[in-house]
Amino acid sequence: MLENETINLDQYSNTMKLLDLNPKLAPELHIQALGDNILDRCKAICRSKYFDLIGTIFAILSVLFVTIEVSNRPVNTDYMDLVAFTLPMAIANCCFLLYFALEIILKAWAFGPLNFFRSSTMHILEATVAFTCFILQILFLVIHGTPIVSMIYLEMVKKQKPIFSLWAAIKVCNMLFIYRLVRFLPASKNIRIIVGTIFDEFRNGGAFFGLLFSFYYAYSILGMELFGGVMDDFYIRYNKSNITICGTYEQLEYWPNGFDDFYSSIITLYNVMVVNQWDVFVDGFRNATNSYWSELYFIFWYLFVTNIGLNVCLALSGDIHDAKKQRADQNEELIVSNMYDIYRSQIKEPSSEEITEQLSKHPYINFCQRSAEGINLS
Structure with a gap:
């Protein structure tokens, strides 16, 4: 399309219909009808x-x-x-x-x-x-x-x-x-809704999961820079002292959970994210570095990823489940193909007159050709 070229209402409507299409679960199949033989x-x-x-x-x-x-x-x-x-x-x-x-x-x-x-x-x-x-x-x-x-x-x-x-x-x-x-x-309709919620969350949560992976990557690199090799020195000091306190990092032998390489960093951050004895990790790295400032690293991770990130993920799952439940009650298609489908029932849509008024002001859409016939956008 050229810079100053306009489109009519039919072209605009067809474009919107294409954008609003939902994917089909299976291709159209022509199964032969059966007789009485x-x-x-x-x-x-x-x-x-x-x-x-x-x-x-x-x-x-x-x-x-x-x-x-x-x-x-x-x-x-x-x-x-x-x-x-x-x-x-x-x-x-x-x-x-x-x-x-x-x-x-x-x-x-x-x-x-x-x-x-x-x-x-x-x-x-x-x-x-x-x-x-x-x-x-x-x-x-x-x-x-x-x-x-x-x-x-x-x-x-x-x-x-x-x-x-x-x-x-x-x-x-x-x-x-x-x-x-x-x-x-x-x-079971309920099982279909639950299983569908999981798939639709991956379908619609791409941006969120990408952001979560970015947090993991950046925080792992930062952890490797801050705590790389500190557990090796702590392990040597622990073997020399031979003092064991029940429930500590060293007594539980969490030595593989550290920041010596990227993979162990991911595992360590995941354990902290799911709050799997994250206080043990905090105390262990504080004792290894002999500094209370190391606790800030884990506190910020807990705040931003556990408290905010996981809650956003749970909220998205709940909203998708509610949207699918509402569609199931209305006997509609259970696929939630985009974010608009999730929150469609909570959005107040403008009237046809408001839509027509706003679209008529668009510089590249010419609605004057159909003004005599009347435009129905409802």
């Missing part, structure tokens, strides 16, 4: 929530069996006792893995492969975990001829030799089926 009825069964519920129950049982199987491995010293105890659960897990692979295939057939995998990233994760576990289990059966852990692996574990066997890979992958419990989260 046998195949369509089978597809309807695979699309139903009960089919998902059965898979989730099997996933919980699979994780439970794997946990029992793995936990009883060091208990049974005799290999034959281990086989007798874990064989039924191992066979059941093999059946579960076969079911999970078939479940993905049936769902992809019922919804259509493109629609099924495009509708949610969880479906891609489910398919990846299911087929990975199934392929690893087939390889294990081909190599060892049994779903039970091999005796060679047990001997290497007893000798404390680090090894990540195929059997261990199967069990680790099998434990990932616990993620299917996430499906129950949308069933």
Whole structure:
């Protein structure tokens, strides 16, 4: 646009609509309608929530069996006792893995492969975990001829030799089926609001978290300049004196919490921020520096970050939660895409006449072209 060029009301309205758009949760999917024949009825069964519920129950049982199987491995010293105890659960897990692979295939057939995998990233994760576990289990059966852990692996574990066997890979992958419990989260409106509040806080709190990181970075550098190496000298003096007072920095052995490097500085400041025995840190650095002025460093950090920063974070979380709760009560979209959506209910919007009057004074927006037709901005 040129410097003196104007736009009309339609162009202005379209621009405002684009700026006010909310992101969609999923792309538009065209799922084929079902008929009354046998195949369509089978597809309807695979699309139903009960089919998902059965898979989730099997996933919980699979994780439970794997946990029992793995936990009883060091208990049974005799290999034959281990086989007798874990064989039924191992066979059941093999059946579960076969079911999970078939479940993905049936769902992809019922919804259509493109629609099924495009509708949610969880479906891609489910398919990846299911087929990975199934392929690893087939390889294990081909190599060892049994779903039970091999005796060679047990001997290497007893000798404390680090090894990540195929059997261990199967069990680790099998434990990932616990993620299917996430499906129950949308069933409760309150849980959806709470989980959505966390995501929306990260979406809308970028400026705040950036400012908090800047505080961490600057204060860590300042702490390294002020207190770098003081704890090393304090540690030497402490070992020479051999005097221990209960509850102090040295008695609790907080030596790694210092300002000798950037990473330990971040951890130390975090401990002070969450008020995790921050008085112990204050006393420890005061004794290390032999100066009461060192307390000002931690006091200012406590005031600006703990009292102000965390309260702002909690206030933002509370406002987002209230906004989402109000939207849920009004059956509106739960996404809070910008700060205006959070405080929209508390803002007194101007009338249409006031908006028209102010916009008519704008040097680059020409509303005179539509004045005869009337302008409705409500």
